[in-house]
Amino acid sequence: MHRAVLFCWVLSCIGHVHAADMPWVAIAKDKKGFVLEPTGKKFTPWGFNYDRDADGRLIEDYWDDEWPTVEAHLGQMKKLGANVVRVHLQLGKFMVGPDKANEKALDRLAKLLRLAEKERLYLDLTGLGCYHKKDVPAWYDVPSEQWMAWADGETGAVVVQAFSDNRLTEIKPPQWRKDASRLTKQGFDDCFFDEGGKFLWAVGPISDEEVEVQLIDVQNWNIVQQMPVEDRFGASDCSLHGTCNPSLVSLWVTAGQDGKQVFWLKRKGSRFTSEQEEQLVNTGPPHDWWTPS
Numbered sequence: 001m002h003r004a005v006l007f008c009w010v011l012s013c014i015g016h017v018h019a020a021d022m023p024w025v026a027i028a029k030d031k032k033g034f035v036l037e038p039t040g041k042k043f044t045p046w047g048f049n050y051d052r053d054a055d056g057r058l059i060e061d062y063w064d065d066e067w068p069t070v071e072a073h074l075g076q077m078k079k080l081g082a083n084v085v086r087v088h089l090q091l092g093k094f095m096v097g098p099d100k101a102n103e104k105a106l107d108r109l110a111k112l113l114r115l116a117e118k119e120r121l122y123l124d125l126t127g128l129g130c131y132h133k134k135d136v137p138a139w140y141d142v143p144s145e146q147w148m149a150w151a152d153g154e155t156g157a158v159v160v161q162a163f164s165d166n167r168l169t170e171i172k173p174p175q176w177r178k179d180a181s182r183l184t185k186q187g188f189d190d191c192f193f194d195e196g197g198k199f200l201w202a203v204g205p206i207s208d209e210e211v212e213v214q215l216i217d218v219q220n221w222n223i224v225q226q227m228p229v230e231d232r233f234g235a236s237d238c239s240l241h242g243t244c245n246p247s248l249v250s251l252w253v254t255a256g257q258d259g260k261q262v263f264w265l266k267r268k269g270s271r272f273t274s275e276q277e278e279q280l281v282n283t284g285p286p287h288d289w290w291t292p293s
Helices: 002-014 067-079 105-118
Strands: 022-028 033-039 040-044 049-052 083-088 093-098 122-129 147-151 158-162 167-171 190-193 200-204 210-217 223-229 237-242 250-255 262-266 271-281
Touching: 049 067, 067 105, 083 105, 105 122, 147 190, 147 200, 158 200, 190 237, 200 237, 210 271, 223 271
Parallel strands: 049 083, 083 122
Antiparallel strands: 022 033, 033 040, 147 158, 158 167, 190 200, 200 210, 210 223, 237 250, 250 262, 262 271
């Protein structure tokens, strides 16, 4: 939450960058897409993830000394038909302290906005993140008592580890059903700590037609509830995503071009229910601002 607050504050420090006559992009009234204001004309984002160059550098690593490169890149994207460019910003490059912004970086960001305006491109600003470990400031370093969890691609288990490198536990993957074919991969696909840190969500396939969602109590690492969820496409990949509601998690089930579906996992205490979202079909995963229809 504090990252979002910091980011909004950083944007407010940029000041008003004149956007000429480029219309605002808004969510359509039917909540199924985007429109331009005030005309109501449909807007379909189409563009590039401008995250790093061939040497792994983010734009803010070289935009001071190599600004013509940035100009050339945005010009090339426009010629290729883009209307949106996603840019990743790091906390360590835009904040010099917990309550002090980097004015030079803000000025350069304002210059980037003016360049995007010139090319008639919208910017999707992502951040403030911590992508490169060397750029994470000491005052923002994660305390050792916090945990991280991931689905191990080799064992299929969920591994929970403290940031102090102390491994806390491993959660075994769900058991395959007897009717599972060799198309069904064994092991968890994803895991996610809820906002309060009291529960860990995990999901993985159990057959060609179902995945299993588990809710795990972090006090003892016991599974307090597990539930099968339909995979109508078969052998799909799954991921879990937070929302603006701490008791609500979204489950994204995707089979690439075969289709995608979204389920809402609604927790009450140590129990949860699952409900498919009918209005989100063949879409990307819903994030913070999505709520059930």
